[in-house]
Amino acid sequence: MLSVIVFIFLGxxxxxxxxxxxxxxxxxxxxxxxxxxxPVTEDKLPPEATAADFVWVAKQPFEKVEITAYDGLRxxxxxxxxxxxxxxxxxxxxxxxxxxxxxxxxxARLYYDDFGFNVLMPDARGHGESEGHxxxxxxxxxxxxxxxxxxxxxxxxxDTQIALHGVSMGGxxxxxxxxxxxxxxxxxxxxxxxxxxxxxxxxxxxxxMYNLPAFPIMPTASMICKVRAGYSFGEASVVxxxxxxxxxxxxxxxxxxxxxxxxxxxxxxxxxxxxKELLLVPAAEHALAFEVDPSxxxxxxxxxxxxxxxxxxxxxxEADASEGQVEA
Numbered sequence: 001m002l003s004v005i006v007f008i009f010l011g012x013x014x015x016x017x018x019x020x021x022x023x024x025x026x027x028x029x030x031x032x033x034x035x036x037x038x039p040v041t042e043d044k045l046p047p048e049a050t051a052a053d054f055v056w057v058a059k060q061p062f063e064k065v066e067i068t069a070y071d072g073l074r075x076x077x078x079x080x081x082x083x084x085x086x087x088x089x090x091x092x093x094x095x096x097x098x099x100x101x102x103x104x105x106x107x108a109r110l111y112y113d114d115f116g117f118n119v120l121m122p123d124a125r126g127h128g129e130s131e132g133h134x135x136x137x138x139x140x141x142x143x144x145x146x147x148x149x150x151x152x153x154x155x156x157x158x159d160t161q162i163a164l165h166g167v168s169m170g171g172x173x174x175x176x177x178x179x180x181x182x183x184x185x186x187x188x189x190x191x192x193x194x195x196x197x198x199x200x201x202x203x204x205x206x207x208x209m210y211n212l213p214a215f216p217i218m219p220t221a222s223m224i225c226k227v228r229a230g231y232s233f234g235e236a237s238v239v240x241x242x243x244x245x246x247x248x249x250x251x252x253x254x255x256x257x258x259x260x261x262x263x264x265x266x267x268x269x270x271x272x273x274x275x276k277e278l279l280l281v282p283a284a285e286h287a288l289a290f291e292v293d294p295s296x297x298x299x300x301x302x303x304x305x306x307x308x309x310x311x312x313x314x315x316x317x318e319a320d321a322s323e324g325q326v327e328a
Contacts, residue, residue, distance in 0.1 A: 247274065
């Protein structure tokens with residue numbers, strides 16, 4: 001009788017473990033494994049992209065550029081030289097499951113048309129035209145962005161002034177990058193609706209989408225991620241990286257964001273020990289702060305850039321200033 005009870009007990013334990021492993025593998029497959037991305041058309045755009053931005057990107061003479069990541073992956077980016085020669089360059093970071101040209105058109109247009117910047121838009125590893133079988137969630141991507149910064153320094157010289165601007169996972173990516181040893185040419189960072197940690201955002205999504213608890217699924221999924229993708233959810237902490245940052249940071253978040261809850265911006269802001277500012281956009285849902293309040297977003301971004309990057313002004317003002325110098 002005792003042996004039967006032990007057998008049943010062991011059977012239940014094995015069944016529970018199999019279910020746990022199955023659910024954790026599913027979470028990895030859904031959340032971390034590279035997604036198959038269908039071609040994006042003008043009538044099938046993500047919420048933060050507009051048809052006008054999509055058409056604008058298609059008309060620009062972007063140069064496809066490539067670098068090799070620290071682990072040998074081929075990473076692709078798209079470079080657009082400013083209409084008027086300048087030392088100012090922005091590196092844009094797109095969100096989860098997207099791509100540079102699809103998701104970052106509005107921001108490329110803002111920096112190129114309005115601010116007169118050179119624009120570099122990388123496709124994150126596991127996205128777009130870049131190689132990779134997994135999504136780095138900003139953790140391994142932070143090292144990729146350090147490499148993109150070095151690419152710009154080699155291409156444009158030591159006078160280059162660089163801003164990083166990311167949205168959603170891209171926002172987390174530039175914040176994770178902030179904790180690395182960055183060159184002085186990286187003048188400022190703008191992060192829009194970033195999460196505080198990979199563990200935190202996956203825990204939130206697990207509850208929101210599947211109504212499942214974090215324990216014991218998250219620790220098991222994290223171990224699977226460590227084996228398959230080379231990082232654990234716990235080590236990928238945005239807050240910890242921001243606490244080491246010495247580059248000025250502008251934090252932006254929509255007040256109606258439930259996908260990456262607005263409350264996540266506060267520990268990020270508080271952990272930053274350097275120059276920092278915070279912009280909360282009323283009524284803005286996830287990744288829609290710029291769309292909801294374009295003039296306010298644009299002005300705050302311009303003011304922040306102007307504080308840390310020389311000769312930052314609206315493109316029209318820059319042209320007027322040049323004409324004034326000629327006349328003098």
